[in-house]
Each structure stands twice: as C-alpha cells, then as structure tokens.
Amino acid sequence: MSGVRLAVDIGGTFTDFVLDLRGRRLSRKVLTTPRAPEQAVLEGTRLILAEAGLRHGDLTLVVHGTTLATNAIIERKGARTALLVTEGFRDSVEMAYENRFEQYDILMERPAPLVPRDLRLPVPERLDARGRTVTPLDEAALAALVPKLRDAGVRSVAIGFMHAYVNPAHERRAGELLRALAPDLAISLSAEVSPEIREYERWSTAIANAYVQPVMDRYLGRLEHAFRAEGVVAPIFLMTSAGSLTTLDLARRFPVRLVESGPAGGAILAARLAAQGGLDRLVSFDMGGTTAKICLIDDGQPRHARSFEVARHYRFLKGSGIPLRIPVIEMVEIGAGGGSIASVDALARIQVGPESAGSEPGPACYGRGGTRPAVTDADLHIGRLRPDRFAAGRIRLDVDAAAAAIAAQVAVPLGLPVGTAALGVVEVVEENMANAARQHAVECGKELRGRAMVAFGGAAPLHAARLAEKLDIATVLVPAGAGVGSAVGFLLAPIAYDLARTRHALLDASFDAAAIEALRAEMRAEATAIVRAGEPDAPLEERWTVDLRYVGQGHELTVVIPAAPVTADTLRRLFVTQYAAQFGRAIPGLDVEAMGWALRLAAPEPPLPAMPAPPPDRAVAPDRFVDVADPRDGAPRPVALHDRTWLVPGDLVQGPALIVEDETTTYVTDSFVARIDALGHILLTRSPA
Numbered sequence: 001m002s003g004v005r006l007a008v009d010i011g012g013t014f015t016d017f018v019l020d021l022r023g024r025r026l027s028r029k030v031l032t033t034p035r036a037p038e039q040a041v042l043e044g045t046r047l048i049l050a051e052a053g054l055r056h057g058d059l060t061l062v063v064h065g066t067t068l069a070t071n072a073i074i075e076r077k078g079a080r081t082a083l084l085v086t087e088g089f090r091d092s093v094e095m096a097y098e099n100r101f102e103q104y105d106i107l108m109e110r111p112a113p114l115v116p117r118d119l120r121l122p123v124p125e126r127l128d129a130r131g132r133t134v135t136p137l138d139e140a141a142l143a144a145l146v147p148k149l150r151d152a153g154v155r156s157v158a159i160g161f162m163h164a165y166v167n168p169a170h171e172r173r174a175g176e177l178l179r180a181l182a183p184d185l186a187i188s189l190s191a192e193v194s195p196e197i198r199e200y201e202r203w204s205t206a207i208a209n210a211y212v213q214p215v216m217d218r219y220l221g222r223l224e225h226a227f228r229a230e231g232v233v234a235p236i237f238l239m240t241s242a243g244s245l246t247t248l249d250l251a252r253r254f255p256v257r258l259v260e261s262g263p264a265g266g267a268i269l270a271a272r273l274a275a276q277g278g279l280d281r282l283v284s285f286d287m288g289g290t291t292a293k294i295c296l297i298d299d300g301q302p303r304h305a306r307s308f309e310v311a312r313h314y315r316f317l318k319g320s321g322i323p324l325r326i327p328v329i330e331m332v333e334i335g336a337g338g339g340s341i342a343s344v345d346a347l348a349r350i351q352v353g354p355e356s357a358g359s360e361p362g363p364a365c366y367g368r369g370g371t372r373p374a375v376t377d378a379d380l381h382i383g384r385l386r387p388d389r390f391a392a393g394r395i396r397l398d399v400d401a402a403a404a405a406i407a408a409q410v411a412v413p414l415g416l417p418v419g420t421a422a423l424g425v426v427e428v429v430e431e432n433m434a435n436a437a438r439q440h441a442v443e444c445g446k447e448l449r450g451r452a453m454v455a456f457g458g459a460a461p462l463h464a465a466r467l468a469e470k471l472d473i474a475t476v477l478v479p480a481g482a483g484v485g486s487a488v489g490f491l492l493a494p495i496a497y498d499l500a501r502t503r504h505a506l507l508d509a510s511f512d513a514a515a516i517e518a519l520r521a522e523m524r525a526e527a528t529a530i531v532r533a534g535e536p537d538a539p540l541e542e543r544w545t546v547d548l549r550y551v552g553q554g555h556e557l558t559v560v561i562p563a564a565p566v567t568a569d570t571l572r573r574l575f576v577t578q579y580a581a582q583f584g585r586a587i588p589g590l591d592v593e594a595m596g597w598a599l600r601l602a603a604p605e606p607p608l609p610a611m612p613a614p615p616p617d618r619a620v621a622p623d624r625f626v627d628v629a630d631p632r633d634g635a636p637r638p639v640a641l642h643d644r645t646w647l648v649p650g651d652l653v654q655g656p657a658l659i660v661e662d663e664t665t666t667y668v669t670d671s672f673v674a675r676i677d678a679l680g681h682i683l684l685t686r687s688p689a
Contacts, residue, residue, distance in 0.1 A: 003060030006048070006234075007490035008041050009262050010066040013289025013339045013359045014391075014458060015040040016484040016663075017048045020491050026052055027484045029391055029458070029663055031359040037068060038223045042230065056231035063490040065239035065261035067290075068219060069212045073114070073259070073322065074311045078211035079156040079186070082149055083115045083203065084142070084174060086162040087122040093203050101319030111311060111322055114211045119152060121145050123161070123174065131167030142174055146181045156186040158210035160203035164191040165502045186213045193254060194325040196596055197502040201307060201325040208310070208324055209256035216255035224248060237495065237534060242327035243268045243302065244496030244602060247533050257326050259310055260333075262486050263293040267302040267329045269489030270454040273479055273681075275300035276608050281451045283437065284331075285467060286486065287460035289339040289376075290356040294437045295331035296446050303330040303444060306500060306558070306598065318443065327498035327600070332440035336432050338376040338459040339363055342406070342425040344413040350421075352429040364405035365397040373409050375459070377402035378425035381418065383628035383636065384462050384667050389660050423634045430463050434470040452477060456485025461666035465655070465684060466631060469671060476672070476684040483663025495534040496602035497527040506551070507575075507592045511568035519597060520544070527601035535603035547596040548575040550587055556595050557582065612678035615650030628656065631669070644682075651676045655687070 005020040010032055019026040028048045033039040041064075049056060072078040083093070093113045102108045113120075123145070124138035149157065157178060164171045168191030175187050190206035224236060238251035241260035251258055263286060270284030274297050282297040295302050308328045309321030335354020339362060342352050352375060357363050363374035365387075379385045380402045387397035403418050411421035441448045452475040455464035461478045468476050481488050503519050505511055524542070531540060542563040547556035548571065559574050572592050580586040622640035630637050642653055644661035652675055653659065655668035659682060668674045672684040 004054060004058050005061040005063065005491055006045065006059050007063045007265075007487040008044070008065070009265060009484070009487040009490065010037050010041065010064075010068065011262060011288045011290060011486075012067055012071065012356055013337065013362065015044055016487040017044045018481065018484050018487040018491060019048050019052055021052060025481060025488070027481055027487070027663060029484065031362070031395075034358065034360060037066065037219060038226055041223060042226055045227075045230070056227070057233055059232055059234040061234050062227065062232065062236045063239060063245060063493070064223075064236060065265050065486065065490055066219075066258065067262050069216055069255050069258045070260065070310060072212045072215050073208060076114075077215075078114065079214040080119075080153050081115050081156045081158060081207060081211045082119040082121060082152070082154045083207055084121055084123050084145065084157060084159045084178075085203070086126060086160075087124045089162060089199070090117065090120040090122050092200055093120070093207065096200060097319065099319070111320065114207050114322065115158070119154065121148065125161060125170050125174075127161065127163040127167055127170060129163055129166065131163060137170045137173055139173075139177055142177055143181060146178070149182065149185070154185065156188070156210040156214050158188045158190065158203070158206040160190040160199065160206050162199060164189070165195045165197055165202065168192070168195070186210060186217065188213060193256065195502065196306075196325055196500055198325075201323050204323050205256060205325045208259075208322060209254060212255050213252075216258070217252045220248060220252050235534065239265050239490050239493060240327070240498075241329065242304065242496070242498045242600070243329045243493055244498065244600075245490075245493050245534065246495075246497065247530065250530060256324060259324060259326070260308070260328055260331070263295075263331055263333060264329045265486035265489035265493065266293060266456055267295045267297070267331060267489070268493045269456060269479065269485050270295065271297050271300055271302050272489075272492045272605070272608055273454055273477065274452075276611055276679075277477070278611070279452045279477075283441075283448060283451045283453050283471075283473070285433075285437075285453055285455045285460050285464055286457045287433070287455075287463060288337050288457040288486075289459070290335070290337040290358065291333050292336040292433050292436070292457075292460070293331050293333045294433070294440055295329060296441065296444055296451075298446075304328070305330040327500070327598075330444070332436050334432060334436045336375075336429050336436075338379070339374045340429060342373045342375065342378065342410055342428075344410055348414060350410060350414075350424050350428045352425060352432060363402070365399065365402040366395060367398045367401060371405055371408075373402070373405035373425065375425060375429050377405055378422040379459075379462055381406060381422040382426060383626060383639070384426075384658065385665060386626070386641075386658070386660055389662075389665070391663070419629060419636075420634050423629050423631065426463075427631065430466050430470065433463070433467055437467075437471060448473065454479065456482040456488075458483045458664050460485075461659075461664045461682075463667070465667055465669040465672050468684070468686075469669065474686040478666050478682040478684070480680040481663075482666075482682075483661065492606055492608070494602040494605045495531055496600060497530045498598070498600045499523055499527055500596055500598040502596045503594070505594045507548075507568040507572045507594065513565065513567060516597070517565050520599070523597070523599045524601065527599055531601050531603060538603045541602050541604070543600040543602070545598045546571065546594050547598075548592055548594055551591040551593050558598075609679070614678055617652045617675065618650045620647065620651045620653065622657065626658065628658065628667075630656075647676045649676050649678050649680060
C-alpha cells in the first residue's frame with residue numbers, strides 16, 4: 001500500500017484528486033464531465049501528475065469512487081431492465097412491505113419499481129424454504145421469453161426466484177440458458193448479488209444491480225482502457241459502500257456495491273481522524289456540490305448496516321426509497337450541496353434542493369450558462385466565498401450573475417432585498433441539514449449533543465460552524481485537505497470484502513456446529529480469494545456477525561461473534577446480553593434462532609502518524625478584513641480573512657473569520673475560535689459564553 005497512490009472521487013459537480021507521495025499529498029479539483037465522466041478523471045490525473053513531476057507509470061495504486069451508480073438510480077438513467085421471477089410473484093417488488101410509510105398522506109406516492117410490470121416476466125419453477133424442488137425449472141418457457149426481451153429493447157436482466165438464497169440451482173441454470181440464447185444481455189442473479197432471506201429486498205437489490213451494470217461496466221471498461229493507454233500499470237481498486245476497497249472486476253460484476261462509494265470514503269476519513277485524535281463520539285459532515293452526508297461514529301468506527309434505501313421519494317421518510325441489501329456504512333444523505341437549487345414554493349417559502357445545478361451548467365456564478373440560484377450563489381453574495389479564490393482561482397466567480405439569479409428567483413417573488421434572500425437560502429439549507437442530522441440520530445437511538453464534528457467536502461467547512469451551533473456541538477474539526485476529504489479517505493481504507501449468507505439454525509440441542517463451521521469456512525475462503533488479489537501477504541482480520549432473534553419475532557439483532565468456532569450456548573448468551581442492553585430486559589423461556597451469518601475480511605488499514613503534542617497558541621493577524629453578512633441579522637460586518645497556506649500549528653484565529661484555501665473555505669462564526677493543531681487540521685472550539 002506504499003508508493004505513489006492516486007485517489008479519484010467523482011461527485012455530481014467536481015471530480016476530486018489526491019496524490020499521495022509516500023506521505024506528502026497533492027490535491028486538485030476539476031469539474032465533472034457528466035456525459036463522459038472518464039474525461040474529467042483523465043484530465044485531472046494528467047494535471048496532478050504534471051504538478052508532481054511524475055508520469056502515469058509511476059503510480060503504484062489507483063483508488064476510485066464514483067456517484068455514477070447512485071445517480072443512474074436516482075435519475076432513472078440506467079439500462080432497460082427485465083426481471084425473470086418465479087411464476088406468481090411478479091408483483092412482489094411493487095407490493096413491497098404492504099405498508100404506508102406516510103400513514104396520513106392520502107396522496108402518498110410510492111417510488112415506481114426500476115422494472116415496469118410488463119417487463120417482470122414469470123417463469124414456471126419453485127423451490128421450498130429448504131431449497132427442495134417443488135416445480136422444476138421450465139427451460140422451454142424461459143427460452144420463449146427471449147424474443148419478448150428482444151422486442152422490448154431489454155439490455156439487462158435480473159433473475160429472482162423464490163428461496164434461491166438456500167439453493168441457487170434454478171437461478172444458475174436460468175442464467176446459463178439466457179447467456180447461451182442472448183449472450184449480449186447483462187445478467188444479475190439474486191443468489192449472487194444478495195444471497196439472503198426476504199425476497200423483496202433480495203430482488204430489489206438484484207434489479208438495481210442489473211439496472212446500473214451496463215452503465216458501470218461500460219464506464220469502468222473505458223476508464224481502465226484509457227488509463228492503460230496513458231501508461232498506468234498500477235492496480236485499480238474501487239471504493240465500496242462498506243468503506244472497503246474491491247477489485248475492478250468485482251466492481252463490474254456487482255456495481256450496486258458502489259452506490260455509496262464516495263460518501264463511504266468520507267466516513268472512513270472521519271473515523272480514522274477520530275481514532276487518531278482520541279475522539280470517541282463523532283458526527284461526520286460531508287457537503288459537496290450536490291449532496292450533504294451525515295454519519296455517526298462511535299469508538300472510532302462508523303455505523304455499519306447490511307441494508308439501506310436509495311432515491312427516497314420523500315426526503316426524510318424511511319420506506320419511501322428503493323431498498324438495497326448490501327453492506328454499507330450507515331448515513332443520511334440529502335440534496336443539500338453547493339449546487340442545490342433555491343426556489344420559492346406556492347406558500348411563499350424558500351426551498352433548497354434536492355435538484356442540483358451540477359457542473360453543467362452549475363450555479364449561476366460559474367458563468368457557464370446557469371440562471372437559477374444555488375447555495376454557492378448565496379454563499380458568494382453574503383460574502384462567505386471569495387470570487388478570486390474559488391477552486392484555487394481556476395473558476396472566477398461572477399458576483400453579478402449570482403445576484404441576478406437570486407433576485408429573479410427568490411428576492412423578487414418574496415419582495416425581499418437580494419442580501420436578505422441570499423441569507424435566507426443559506427439559513428434554509430443549514431436548517432435542512434440540521435434536521436436531517438437530528439432525525440438520523442433519533443433513528444439510530446443516538447444523541448448528537450456532546451459529539452465532535454468532522455467537516456469536509458468543498459462546501460462543508462463553509463457551513464459547519466453554523467450547523468454545530470444549531471446542533472449544540474462545541475468542537476468542529478476541519479481536516480487538512482478537507483475540500484477533497486472523501487478522496488483522502490479512499491487512501492485510508494483497507495482492502496476488504498464483506499459477504500453474508502442466510503442459514504437458519506435453532507440455538508438448542510439440534511444446533512449443528514459442524515455445519516455452521518463448514519459454512520463459515522466456505523465464506524472465509526471466498527472472501528480470502530478476493531482480498532488476496534490486492535493484498536497477497538498482509539495478515540487479515542476477520543469480523544463475524546450473526547443475525548439472531550427470539551423464535552416468532554420478525555426482525556433480528558446483529559451480534560458480533562468470535563472468529564473461533566462457536567456453540568449454541570455462546571450465541572444465546574451474546575444475544576441475550578445485547579437484547580437486554582438494547583430493550584431493557586431479556587425474555588425468559590423463549591428459544592433463540594440464527595438467521596444470517598456475515599463476514600468482513602480486511603487487510604490492515606494504512607497507518608496514520610501518532611498525534612504530536614499540542615503546540616503553544618499564537619494569535620495571528622489577518623491578511624485583511626472583508627464584509628460577511630451576520631447570520632443573526634443579515635447586516636454586513638467586517639470579518640478577518642486568513643490564507644490557510646500561511647497558517648502553522650499553534651496559530652489561533654478568533655471568529656468571526658474566513659480561512660481560505662484552494663479547495664474550500666472555513667467560516668468561523670463569532671462563537672468559535674479556530675486553532676491549527678499539531679497535524680495542520682483546523683480545530684474549532686466554542687468560545688465561553
């Protein structure tokens with residue numbers, strides 16, 4: 001993992017680059033090229049290598065994360081996809097959980113399935129819950145569906161049969177037949193994409209994988225070919241939603257695992273900084289050009305989950321999105337980025353997002369043809385952004401264009417001065433993010449008060465202090481390289497693989513410990529083969545969990561278990577302890593059952609330096625003063641301006657202040673004081689009242 005390493009993070013607005021030269025880092029941002037994302041990747045790679053005086057062949061590792069899979073699902077721009085499903089179950093993905101996620105909304109709209117009903121094609125076959133054949137696979141009926149797929153212009157097929165997680169034989173045979181009859185179709189088997197119980201989540205995940213696979217396969221193929229043509233011989237790894245690195249081949253087979261790859265890199269950065277700085281309770285705040293992401297971190301680890309929702313139809317409502325059953329770092333993501341569009345609704349309220357200006361045309365101030373106001377336009381108008389320092393001066397911001405857009409779309413409809421309207425846009429987006437953080441904490445059963453915040457991404461440091469004030473957070477860390485924080489996180493992630501299997505077992509005298517250990521050995525071998533492709537010699541760490549519940553319950557608790565062989569008594573004791581801790585009491589006299597087994601096999605994380613002793617404080621004079629609107633009343637007030645390039649460990653900056661650097665700007669409100677810590681991070685602490 002040493003040598004010259006390049007991290008590339010494609011966002012909705014900017015593509016970020018971090019080049020690690022054996023501990024010394026260079027970074028750069030370029031505008032994303034949505035129609036051909038690899039163009040921005042290649043351009044930025046050439047620029048950052050030229051700055052370092054290196055050639056493409058000098059790279060020893062490339063790590064890549066991208067929002068392309070996420071955007072394809074959200075924007076419904078994936079491949080035309082069909083689902084081959086057990087006869088009688090074609091409507092399962094539309095029936096979903098058969099509940100109402102918004103009980104009192106009579107006009108509630110469910111998200112439409114990625115596959116319309118006419119392309120959910122029934123196949124005669126059936127296995128029972130133990131994997132035994134009830135109805136053999138009708139191969140002739142399956143072959144007869146191929147002309148229908150051709151006529152409908154289908155390019156990708158998901159195959160989802162009942163109980164395939166127990167016995168994948170029918171799905172595998174159907175896949176073989178389909179590949180022989182239509183070799184140009186991309187095929188995703190639910191038993192390979194998500195081999196776990198509960199058909200709705202399993203099929204939904206397989207459909208999502210099929211939906212984005214042609215898009216991602218073409219993109220990753222073009223990118224690899226272009227990199228090799230430029231002289232890159234280094235291995236290329238992809239960041240997964242679980243905060244681990246995976247091979248390019250595996251990413252092309254299972255692109256659904258990349259859905260949250262960029263945000264996962266940011267969570268890894270925050271977690272590693274928390275462990276380095278001894279911060280045991282943290283909230284990470286990642287705000288880029290298109291979205292904002294919030295993640296809770298306890299004891300140096302982000303919260304992990306094995307399922308989440310993408311493309312929520314209602315901003316904060318659980319159940320309104322498309323469920324994916326994949327390993328993921330748990331976080332909340334909302335449409336609140338620098339490019340989020342501001343408007344006025346029918347009730348004369350300022351609305352911000354989730355629609356984004358992206359990079360084409362971008363906010364009005366970019367001067368690329370945009371006429372609708374974005375958060376970046378508002379930040380510029382109230383003085384938090386300096387027009388000559390944005391993106392290291394490579395994008396000169398147009399102050400007049402920003403004012404004109406805010407006036408036309410927000411100020412005039414509300415009868416407000418432009419400055420007041422701009423401040424209103426900023427306040428609304430900050431309150432949206434604060435509400436998302438509060439709701440996420442409640443859903444996780446956690447408190448925000450008393451946590452520290454790590455803020456990164458191009459726009460997060462601009463808003464972190466105000467967000468911390470709203471959430472009653474007293475400490476904010478803006479790391480060095482915050483503007484490209486997710487890409488930095490890519491370089492701190494381990495090569496790892498997560499997998500899960502459903503295997504039911506009662507924790508009583510019938511518990512077959514030998515069969516469970518055989519299953520675990522099979523899982524260990526599969527994961528080892530994948531991790532060893534990137535880390536042939538490093539020691540590997542196993543983290544095992546099992547989903548346990550009382551017999552008769554509908555949902556499980558995920559319990560960490562030893563890597564060594566386990567007995568029924570050990571599993572029962574671990575479950576009862578965790579159940580009592582979470583719900584206040586255990587239930588005596590009830591049997592316990594295991595439903596699913598999961599493994600995370602990881603190589604060691606790249607090391608971070610130890611935290612040096614804190615340097616003595618030294619007050620520094622600002623470069624100059626600039627006017628910034630006070631968030632309390634909107635009046636412009638002189639604010640100290642500092643160039644981060646010239647700040648050194650120990651320097652002390654009293655708010656209100658702006659600390660400007662090439663990829664972001666940190667706004668220090670008057671309730672905070674900023675210190676440059678021993679590693680060059682900006683540490684904001686709340687001033688005594």
